[in-house]
Amino acid sequence: xxxxxxxxxxxxxxxxxxxxxxxxxxxxxxxxxxxxxxxxxxxxxxxxxxxxxxxxxxxxxxxxxxxxxxxxxxxxxxxxxxxxxxxxxxxxxxxxxxxxxxxxxxxxxxxxxxxxxxxxxxxxxxxxxxxxxxxxxxxxxxxxxxxxxxxxxx
Amino acid sequence: xxxxxxxxxxxxxxxxxxxxxxxxxxxxxxxxxxxxxxxxxxxxxxxxxxxxxxxxxxxxxxxxxxxxxxxxxxxxxxxxxxxxxxxxxxxxxxxxxxxxxxxxxxxxxxxxxxxxxxxxxxxxxxxxxxxxxxxxxxxxxxxxxxxxxxxxxxxxxxxxxxxxxxxxxxxxxxxxxxxxxxxxxxxxxxxxxxxxxx
Numbered sequence: 001x002x003x004x005x006x007x008x009x010x011x012x013x014x015x016x017x018x019x020x021x022x023x024x025x026x027x028x029x030x031x032x033x034x035x036x037x038x039x040x041x042x043x044x045x046x047x048x049x050x051x052x053x054x055x056x057x058x059x060x061x062x063x064x065x066x067x068x069x070x071x072x073x074x075x076x077x078x079x080x081x082x083x084x085x086x087x088x089x090x091x092x093x094x095x096x097x098x099x100x101x102x103x104x105x106x107x108x109x110x111x112x113x114x115x116x117x118x119x120x121x122x123x124x125x126x127x128x129x130x131x132x133x134x135x136x137x138x139x140x141x142x143x144x145x146x147x148x149x150x151x152x153x154x
Numbered sequence: 155x156x157x158x159x160x161x162x163x164x165x166x167x168x169x170x171x172x173x174x175x176x177x178x179x180x181x182x183x184x185x186x187x188x189x190x191x192x193x194x195x196x197x198x199x200x201x202x203x204x205x206x207x208x209x210x211x212x213x214x215x216x217x218x219x220x221x222x223x224x225x226x227x228x229x230x231x232x233x234x235x236x237x238x239x240x241x242x243x244x245x246x247x248x249x250x251x252x253x254x255x256x257x258x259x260x261x262x263x264x265x266x267x268x269x270x271x272x273x274x275x276x277x278x279x280x281x282x283x284x285x286x287x288x289x290x291x292x293x294x295x296x297x298x299x300x301x302x303x304x305x306x307x308x309x310x311x312x313x314x315x316x317x318x319x320x321x322x323x324x325x326x327x328x329x330x331x332x333x334x335x336x337x338x339x340x341x342x343x344x345x346x347x348x349x350x351x352x
Contacts, residue, residue: 041198048205052212059220072226079233082240114272128350131234131282133268154266 063119066094067126071117074108075130078115078151083134085151088144094119095145104140108147225352227325227345234267235329235341238286241265247334252288258307261286269308275349280309283326283344291338298338312344321352 059065070091077087091107094117098107101121109116109125113133118125135152241264242252255261261284262268269279289301316326326344333339 037198041201044202045205048209052209055213056216059216062220065220068223072224076226076229076233079230080236113268113270127272127274129271131230131267131269132237133262133266 061093061097063097063099064126066097067117067119070094070108071115071126071128074110074115074117074149075128077149078130078134078136079132081132081134081151083151083153087149087151088141088146089149090146092145104142107140108138108149110136110138110149223351225321225325227347227351228327230347231325231327231343231345232329234282234284234343234345235327237267238265238284238341238343239329239331239339242286242339243331243333248337252286252304252339255286255305257305261305261307271347277347277349281346283308283310283312283324283342285313285342287340287342289338289340291332291336293336301338301340308344309346312346313342316344322348324348325351 070089074089077089081087094107095104098119099121102119107118109118113131114127114129116125116127133154135154136149137152138147138149140146141148238261242255243249251264254264269282271277271279271281284305284307286304286306287301288304289298291298312324313326315323324344324346326342328340328342330338330340
């Protein structure tokens with residue numbers, strides 16, 4: 001088949017037209033390629049969109065973002081509270097995002113007037129201070145699946 | 155384009171290759187101009203260029219949005235004002251604490267405030283500024299007179315930086331309230347903490 005096409009190509013009047021002659025390739029090649037090219041195009045588009053969505057999902061539920069969000073939120077809650085108070089915080093998304101090595105009771109650490117939230121094994125977590133001069137203690141209530149913060153007088 | 159298709163179809167008919175049915179007419183290899191395949195390839199390359207530009211834009215926007223910290227300084231300043239207001243007045247009347255506030259130490263002790271911050275970004279106890287002033291309020295004319303500073307606490311430089319405005323500057327909030335004794339209390343609070351909020 002190729003030999004036959006080569007002969008045809010050789011019989012072409014000009015040299016440079018040999019390669020670009022419309023009979024240089026088999027006749028049905030064009031029809032086969034349309035399907036393959038379109039399929040490849042659609043698959044690449046899907047791959048692109050999937051990677052983009054995965055990137056967005058990974059950024060939205062990122063442990064670092066949650067650490068910052070919860071440490072600031074807890075600090076603001078303590079600042080707005082008055083002794084004696086008990087506050088329960090639902091941190092379901094943080095519990096799902098935390099790494100296996102991090103213990104539930106070590107997720108929220110309150111030392112003097114600094115709140116530290118740690119969801120990753122590496123790094124020191126995210127800390128934020130509160131100005132309210134109160135005695136604060138926290139623990140994880142596994143029955144209610146919530147963090148309990150007790151605010152008392154110093 | 156239409157002219158090209160028309161002429162192509164006419165040439166096909168004139169050569170005697172008459173298609174047998176409508177499907178053959180439309181899907182005949184000569185229905186479209188000959189260079190359509192090349193144009194498609196160029197189009198798909200441009201399509202991917204556009205896709206990558208869009209992806210770059212999305213990645214940049216997401217990185218900027220989620221990379222920027224939550225700015226809670228204004229909330230913090232308002233909470234500090236609330237704390238001081240609750241400290242000096244109860245139920246719309248002065249509770250006697252305002253006269254006891256003579257210096258920084260008394261304010262911190264009486265109003266239960268602690269300005270110690272986390273040991274990061276070489277922060278010291280200079281992240282806050284509080285200015286409490288009081289004056290007389292004339293109920294008939296509605297005028298404020300004799301407004302004097304009672305206590306000034308923290309980093310006084312924050313006040314001038316607040317006036318400059320901008321995201322990387324400290325945030326300041328000023329609020330006043332009236333008490334039944336015919337006085338007006340004005341509380342000005344500035345919060346720095348730029349490294350963690352801007």
